[in-house]
Amino acid sequence: MPETEPWLTRIFNDYLPAAGNFFLNLVGLPHQARPWADYITMQFLVVAIIVLLVTILRSRLSVDRPGKLQHIFELIYEFVLGQTEDQMGHGGIKYIGYFATIFIFILVANLIGLIPGLEAPTMNPSVTAGCAVLTFLYYNFVGFQANGLLRYTAHFAGPVWWLAPLMIPIEIVSHLARPLSLAIRLYANMFAGEKVTMVFLGLTYFAVPAVFMALHVFVALLQAYIFLLLTMIYVAGATAHEH
């Protein structure tokens, strides 16, 4: 089905199949005729957009006369900083790099699906699972870093020592459920948004499903915010010092 691909994927597949097959061979998968998948090229596009914006921003940073782009990014930064201080107090500033990155990436990735001709990479479960597994590894790593290896795993035993045989399986399952729920929540919201629009496009006139796309804008923003909030809650739980 090459004629239904987004144009970017078609460009990648026409001119760079060798690079795609090289990466497939690295992980042991066989050669394919059109190796670049939609979500991979869309992710590249998202990263390119973000890097371009931030490069333009950097060249125009000014303390005395900030421009519009600087205002926008200051708003985003203040927002993430405010949320971090709500959740984690003053120690949270160490982790704001990861929080802001994941928030901006998921936000731009969600919103890019609204542009005709482009497809949101977060509509694919692999992309959202990647973000969720990354968050899982990050908050565990940060927990080890802040509390030490032994004390972090001692959290799993719960408040009193004789509840440990009950608490440890419960804690392990709930910790494993976190990346699963993060991945599925984001994937299902984005996928259902597009599916609903398509279904209504088949049922009614041409421009009426635009209402669903308006709702989808709100859902995209909300889901990026929820991902950020949950990441912060998990990191806050992992780095909590019991004083």
Place this chain on the structure above:
Amino acid sequence: MTKKMMFLLAVLFVASPMLFAQGTASSDVAVQSKAYLEIGAALAMAIASGLCGLAQGKAVAGATEAMARNPGAIGAIRIMLILGLALIESLALYTLIIVIGK
């Protein structure tokens, strides 16, 4: 009014095997099990969405009442409300994933 509804529902319940038997009279096992699969999927999604709606209604009711009683805490209550709504929504979405997967 409620008694009539209950009676109608009971009649529908009892009559449903006969209705479905008429529809899939081809007695092909694959077709029958596919019909049951689709009916089960629709019912599961309906139950999940209905219960999700009820739970979100309760969440919004509690949040608006708390905001009315304590206007100083509106910021914190708003964050909890959004987080709670998204978590409840995700439960209905898990059902949607299973339905789409089947």
